[in-house]
Amino acid sequence: MLRLSRLLSKRWLSSSKPAGSTAAHYFPHEPKGPHLATDSIPGPKSQALNDELGQVFDNRATYFVSDYTNSVGNYISDADGNQLLDMYCQISSIPLGYSNPELLKAARSDEMANALINRPALACFPSTDYKQILQDGILAAAPPGHNKVWTALSGSDANETAFKAAFMYQAAIKRGSRDFSAEEMASAMENKAPGCSDGVILSFDKGFHGRLFGSLSTTRSKAIHKLDIPAFPWPKAPFPALKYPLSENVQANQAEEQRCLDAFESIIESYPPHTVAAIIVEPVQAEGGDNHASAAFFQGIRDITLKHKVLMIVDEVQTGVGASGKFWAHEHWNLTTPPDMVTFSKKFQAAGFYFHDKNLQPNQPYRQFNTWCGDPSKAIIAKTIYQEVVKHGLVEKTAATGAYLYPQLQAVLDKHPDKVLNLRGENFGTFIAWDFVDAGARNKLLAEMRARGVNVGGCGDVSARLRPTLVFENSHADVFLGALEDSLKAL
Amino acid sequence: MLRLSRLLSKRWLSSSKPAGSTAAHYFPHEPKGPHLATDSIPGPKSQALNDELGQVFDNRATYFVSDYTNSVGNYISDADGNQLLDMYCQISSIPLGYSNPELLKAARSDEMANALINRPALACFPSTDYKQILQDGILAAAPPGHNKVWTALSGSDANETAFKAAFMYQAAIKRGSRDFSAEEMASAMENKAPGCSDGVILSFDKGFHGRLFGSLSTTRSKAIHKLDIPAFPWPKAPFPALKYPLSENVQANQAEEQRCLDAFESIIESYPPHTVAAIIVEPVQAEGGDNHASAAFFQGIRDITLKHKVLMIVDEVQTGVGASGKFWAHEHWNLTTPPDMVTFSKKFQAAGFYFHDKNLQPNQPYRQFNTWCGDPSKAIIAKTIYQEVVKHGLVEKTAATGAYLYPQLQAVLDKHPDKVLNLRGENFGTFIAWDFVDAGARNKLLAEMRARGVNVGGCGDVSARLRPTLVFENSHADVFLGALEDSLKAL
Incomplete structure (x- = not known):
C-alpha cells in the first residue's frame, strides 16, 4: 500500500516538477541504488586502513574509510567497494554530490591553481580577483539585507569572528568618540577589564556553535563537547521544546515559546546595557537534536534584541545553502528586520559572516584580522556551488523533494509508534529529523540502515537527521524509504 | 667598499654552496631585480581595485593589490605591474616562491581535485589516502621525538586544539580512573567548574599565539589585538629582553634570562598542581618584535615544566618550516626532552599540532573533534612543500644564505647607529630582524624599501623583520642590501 502511494506521488511529481533530474544531468552513471560488497560495514579493507590511520591520527570516530574517487552523486563509496546512499554527507557538507563535474572544472581551473599555490594574506595583499570571486559567489548568495562579508576558515571561526565584531561594536558605542584610554590599553594586556570586555554572548540551551574556546562557551549541546575545557561565564536561555505533531499542540507550543521568550528577555535585562553584546541562535538546533521553533518565536527574539540593542547572530553553518x-533557513521567518550577522560554513566550504551595518567593521584596521582572513580556494568553490544552485534551481527542487519525502516518511514512522516519534521539518526541504524512544534504538536503526546501504547521521541524544545533498531527488528518497521501512521492522 | 665585499662573499659562496640555485631551477624567468612601473606603490590600478574591494571586505590593512598570476619566485607583482622582491611573503607564509612549478603540479593533480571537490569530515569518513598523505608530508616533517599529529585549519586553531588537548590531559590525571561525575556533566553545561576546567595556559609577555578567544588570551603582543574582546584570566610570564650585540652583553643577558625563569617558575608554583595545564612559547616572538632568547633559557623552561608536570607547547606557526x-626553530635548542606539542601553520598551509604522548589523545572520541579536523587539500600542499624542501636541501641553503646575509646587513646597519640597532637572528637562517629608534623611522624605512621594489614587513613597535622564502638566495640578498643601503640614507 505504502509503496503504491509512494509510486503515485512519484508519478505526480515527475509530471509537475520544474525541470529534469539534476542528479542525472551531473551524474549519468550514478548508481541506481546501494551496492553492498561486504557482509558488514566497515568491511575488512576499511578496518585495516583505519587501523593504520590510527597510528598517526585520532581515528576513533571513523564510520568507515571512504574512497572518494569512486564516490559519485548521492553515493559514497568505502574502501571495500560498498556504495551507500549518503544522507549524512560529511556532517551536512556536500551540496552538489560527490565528484560533481562543475566543481571538478573549478578545481582544475587556472584560478584555483593560482589560489592554491599563491595563497595570500588576504587583508594585506588581496588578489586582483578576490573582489570578483566574492561578488559572484559568497556575496551574491548573501541573505536579504546583507551586503558585506568577513571570510573565515570554519564554522567555529566564523562564529568567533562574529562575536569579536559584536564586542567591538558594543564597546565602541559605550566609548563614544573618545580614544582608547591608557587604563584600557594596559588592562587589555593583562586580560582584564576595562580593556578586555566583560560582555557576554547569550546562546540557547542545546545550541551548538563550535568548539573553539569562545564558540564552545556558547555551545550547549552535550557535556562531552565541553568537559574539561575552560569556558567564559556566558549565559544561556531556554529553547522551546515543541510537542509534535504541531497541529495537535498549537496552544501548548505557543505557551512554551512565550515562556522561552520571557526567560530570554529577563536574562538580557539582568545585565547592564551593551553587556550582552550579541545573541547567537540556529534556525534549527542541529547538533542538539534538530530542535525547531516557529517563525513567531524568532520574530520575538528579533524584537527583543532590537528593543535592548543586542545584536542578533544567526548561525547558518548547518542550515544554510x-x-x-x-537558501538561508532564516528566510522562513520573514523577519521584519534582518539579523545583524549570519554565519556560514559547511556546504559552502568557505566560511565567514555576513553583515549589513558598516559599524560591524571595527574602527581601525588590524582589529578584525589574522594571517589568512579566509581562503580564495574555498571562495572559488563557494562561487561554483552558488552558481550551480541557481542554475539548476536546487533550492526549489530541494523544497519539492522534501515535500515528496515528508508525508511518506510520516506514513512509514506512523507504523512504529512504539519505536519512533516527533517527525519534524515539514515544509523545510530535506532538513528532516525524528526521534527514537531511546539512544540504543536510534543507534541500532542507523546501523541497520548502513547495513542496507544508506548512511544516515544521528543528532542530539535520540534523533536521526537527514542531511542529503541538494541533488537528492525523489528516486533517492524512494531508496531511503524502502531501507527505512525494512530497518524499522528489524528493530 | 661594501658592494665589493658583498661581491667577494658572493663569489666565495657560489663556489662552496652544496648545489646550484634552486630559484633558477624553479624559476628560470624570475626577475633579476625589482621592476617599478608606477611612481608610487600602491599604484593607481591597485588603489582602484582596493577601493572596489572595500565595498564588500575590510580592506584597510591592504599594502597593495597583488597579481599572483604574474608573481614568480621571490618576486610579487601588483596590479600595476610593479614587481617587488618579497621578503614579507604573506606574513611569513610562502615557502617555495610564488607560482612554484612543483606546487602547480600538486595543485593540478587528480589527488588535489578529489580533495577539493569531495572534502571529507576527516574524523568520521577519512579518505583511503589520508594516512599516506600525512605520512609522506606533515608527519615526515615531524620534529624530533614526535610521531602523531592533529590537523587543524590555522595557527590559532592549531594552538587552541593543543590547549584543549592539554586541559583534557591534566583533567584526566586529576580524575584518575573514575568516570565523569554527574556534577561535572551538569556544571560543564553551565560553563562552570568542576565540569569546565579552571585551569590556565601560561604564555609570555609579548608572545603572539592567535586571535580566537582562547589563543587571544595567550597573545600579549599589542593592545590593539586584544581591546574589547573578553579574555580568560590566564597568567603571563616575562620574556627576556636581551641586549645586543649578544657578545658584549653575556652576563647581563644571563641574569635577565634567569630573572625570567625565576618569575616563570614562581607563577607556576602559585597555582595548585595541574592547574597550569600548559605553557606556550615561540622560539622567536615574531609578531611581538622578533624577540630571541638563548637555548639555555628554553632548556630552563623545559626543565621547569617537567619538574611541575606542566605541558610545554612550542608555537612554530611563524618559525617553522x-x-x-x-626545519623547526626549536631544534636550535637541543632540548634534553622534546616539547609536548609543537604547533604549525603558515609556511605549511596545513595547520595542527605534533605530539608524542598518546595520552594527548583524550580518552574518548568526539572530544577533540570538529567537522573538518583539517583539510586534505592543504595536507597535499604541505607534503609537496616538505618533499621539495628535502630534495633541494632548502633548510641548509637557507642557513647558508642567512650566513651570507647577516654580516653584510650588520655592516650596512653599523653605518647608521643613529637610526637602527639591535640586529638579531645570527646563525638563525634568514629569520633576521632589527630595531629602529622609533616607529616613525621604521615605517618610513619600509615605505622607502617598497619604493625601491623590496617588500619588507614590520613587527613589534619598532622592528623590521625579514621573512623571505626558502629559495631566497645570495643574489636576492644583494638586491635587498642595495635597496636597504639607499633607503637608510634617505631616512
Missing part, C-alpha cells in the same frame, strides 16, 4: 528549501 | 636554518 539550500537544504531547508530556502 | 626552515626559515631559521633548521
